Amino acid sequence: xxxxxxxxxxxxxxxxxxxxxIDLSIEDGEFCVFVGPSGCGKSTLLRMIAxxxxxxSGDLSIGDRRVNSLSPKERGIAMVFQSYALYPHxxxxxxxxxxLKLSRMDRREIDARIxxxxxxxxxxxxxxRRPAQLSGGQRQRVAIGRAIVRDPTVFLFDEPxxxxxxxxxxxxxxxxxxxxxxxGTTMIYxxxxxxxxxxxxxxxVVLNDGAVQQVGTPLELxxxxxxxFVAGFxxxxxxxxxxxxxxxxxxxxxxxxxxxxxxxxxxxxxxxIGIRPENLHLTSEGGARARVTLVEHLGNEILVELALADxxxxxxxxxxxxxxxxxxxxxxxxxxxxxxxxxxxGRRIETRSP
Amino acid sequence: xxxxxxxxxxxxxLLIVALAVVSAFPFLWMxxxxxxxxxxxxxxxxxxxxxxxxxxxxSSVSEVIQTxxxxxxxxxxxxxxxxGILVTSLMAGFAFAKYSFRGRNTLFxxxxxxxxxxxxxxxxxxxxxxxxxxxxxxxxxxxxxxxANAFGIFLMRQFIAGVPDDLIDAARVDGASExxxxxxxxxxxxxxxxxxxxxxxFVYHWNTYLWPLxxxxxxxxxxxxxxxxxRLLSYNRGAMNTPLVMAGATMAVLPPLVLFVFxxxxxxxxxxxxxxxx
Numbered sequence: 001x002x003x004x005x006x007x008x009x010x011x012x013x014x015x016x017x018x019x020x021x022i023d024l025s026i027e028d029g030e031f032c033v034f035v036g037p038s039g040c041g042k043s044t045l046l047r048m049i050a051x052x053x054x055x056x057s058g059d060l061s062i063g064d065r066r067v068n069s070l071s072p073k074e075r076g077i078a079m080v081f082q083s084y085a086l087y088p089h090x091x092x093x094x095x096x097x098x099x100l101k102l103s104r105m106d107r108r109e110i111d112a113r114i115x116x117x118x119x120x121x122x123x124x125x126x127x128x129r130r131p132a133q134l135s136g137g138q139r140q141r142v143a144i145g146r147a148i149v150r151d152p153t154v155f156l157f158d159e160p161x162x163x164x165x166x167x168x169x170x171x172x173x174x175x176x177x178x179x180x181x182x183x184g185t186t187m188i189y190x191x192x193x194x195x196x197x198x199x200x201x202x203x204x205v206v207l208n209d210g211a212v213q214q215v216g217t218p219l220e221l222x223x224x225x226x227x228x229f230v231a232g233f234x235x236x237x238x239x240x241x242x243x244x245x246x247x248x249x250x251x252x253x254x255x256x257x258x259x260x261x262x263x264x265x266x267x268x269x270x271x272x273i274g275i276r277p278e279n280l281h282l283t284s285e286g287g288a289r290a291r292v293t294l295v296e297h298l299g300n301e302i303l304v305e306l307a308l309a310d311x312x313x314x315x316x317x318x319x320x321x322x323x324x325x326x327x328x329x330x331x332x333x334x335x336x337x338x339x340x341x342x343x344x345x346g347r348r349i350e351t352r353s354p
Numbered sequence: 355x356x357x358x359x360x361x362x363x364x365x366x367x368l369l370i371v372a373l374a375v376v377s378a379f380p381f382l383w384m385x386x387x388x389x390x391x392x393x394x395x396x397x398x399x400x401x402x403x404x405x406x407x408x409x410x411x412x413s414s415v416s417e418v419i420q421t422x423x424x425x426x427x428x429x430x431x432x433x434x435x436x437x438g439i440l441v442t443s444l445m446a447g448f449a450f451a452k453y454s455f456r457g458r459n460t461l462f463x464x465x466x467x468x469x470x471x472x473x474x475x476x477x478x479x480x481x482x483x484x485x486x487x488x489x490x491x492x493x494x495x496x497x498x499x500x501x502a503n504a505f506g507i508f509l510m511r512q513f514i515a516g517v518p519d520d521l522i523d524a525a526r527v528d529g530a531s532e533x534x535x536x537x538x539x540x541x542x543x544x545x546x547x548x549x550x551x552x553x554x555x556f557v558y559h560w561n562t563y564l565w566p567l568x569x570x571x572x573x574x575x576x577x578x579x580x581x582x583x584x585r586l587l588s589y590n591r592g593a594m595n596t597p598l599v600m601a602g603a604t605m606a607v608l609p610p611l612v613l614f615v616f617x618x619x620x621x622x623x624x625x626x627x628x629x630x631x632x
Binding site for chain 1: 518520521524525526527529530534539
């Protein structure tokens, strides 16, 4: 059992509270991603799990042990850093065996583990090179290899792909997913890139301002964001948000007129309506009038940036066959997907589609 | 490449050559004089190149002082002190660079302030302490107070501050103790600084005169070569034997010179390799 449990974890630097009452349970074998904007405390949280940062209050357990006061090596974890953090004066082999030698492991066992990991990561020809002689992608593999040979119960990844170019990032992301499939070990992964989070995670933890905003599977977060922050953060391009006023007739908006009330209780007053770009459609006639300000081609699809009649901006995503040009006047309609509604405090209003 | 006109280029070269001659001249004069006979060394106008390369001054040196013993003493003082300075500077420099603790900056400022204290001011108090410990007249007494120095700690702090934190954290996750982090991970990353400090400390403590003179209190068996050279000067009362003194001085200069040539190549190499690391 190597689940990781965080119970009321807090972190303060002097009087600054950077993490507040984090409660979290990561199951054995789960791939858990911490995602959030920079400065949200996600890396600090990871470093606290690693034992590199002291826990101000709360309990952290790995498996059935409370590990608050244990050193990193006693926690049975391995970590992959954004900067790779390879020892520059050691060869690839030297990097991989450093930790094993420190734990006084038998030489033959060390060699066997390195051979196994090198084969898995296809870095066998690189074993006698130094980090300076490797490309970025190779260095990251070696860093992962150094983590694998320690046979940890929990893998920690701190933005491991941020220093790679786009193509390599996708490839390495797939390899990490395959690695998780193969090893079945608990993995905790920090990123600011919501695409990485969506594609890799069994479970995503969205953090902002030192607090957990929502925990769930990628699709749960996409389909039912718990608040405005998650709604805006998960999904690319971002969800369109419009102000509205809920009343007995429905939801009154400036651009789209009065929208029908969804089923379920709807408190009256100011609400925010969230519509994903793929749920906004362009028509030549009818709909809310808008002017096209920018068209971005993604290949098979286009992103159209719109200025609505009341000056608000919106983005619609659609097929490329009806491609407007900037300056065109178009109509905008809302598709059949359910709307996301948020109350005055930014919390999700649970509704069923009308 | 910066373009320099042929004229200013030759001016620069000329200036460098002139500087090289000025700094090499005393050294060359010392070596040449050590091969002269006593008469040649006193002629006016001076004899530049000795008529015959007379080695007798070299053998006479050992009749006046214990050359081997003195060189050995110097080597012990310089190398043990240098090793001590490297160890303490690495450890303290690491703490100042990478630990955050209450009073760190104040402590660092106080330490830097000691660099501005003239050594002569601390000579007597330091001597009293060493002597109360019963160490006057011994090499241990010469070495002990110099095992740590502010400049070394300052230099190491500056270089270690540039070592990425991730590298240190990676070693901690790998199970390295703090000492292991310093010596197995941080030290190899600051090799150029270590080489420079080692060279500086070794040459300084090889050549140091006043402190061993104070501590050793005429215990000539324990004299380093620099103090023994002083005895060559006063030998023969009044009539200084120039070839004798110059032969002794040449022998005294050789070990640090060899070390310099060796270390210089070593740290230029490592600076190049550090520069090309991606």
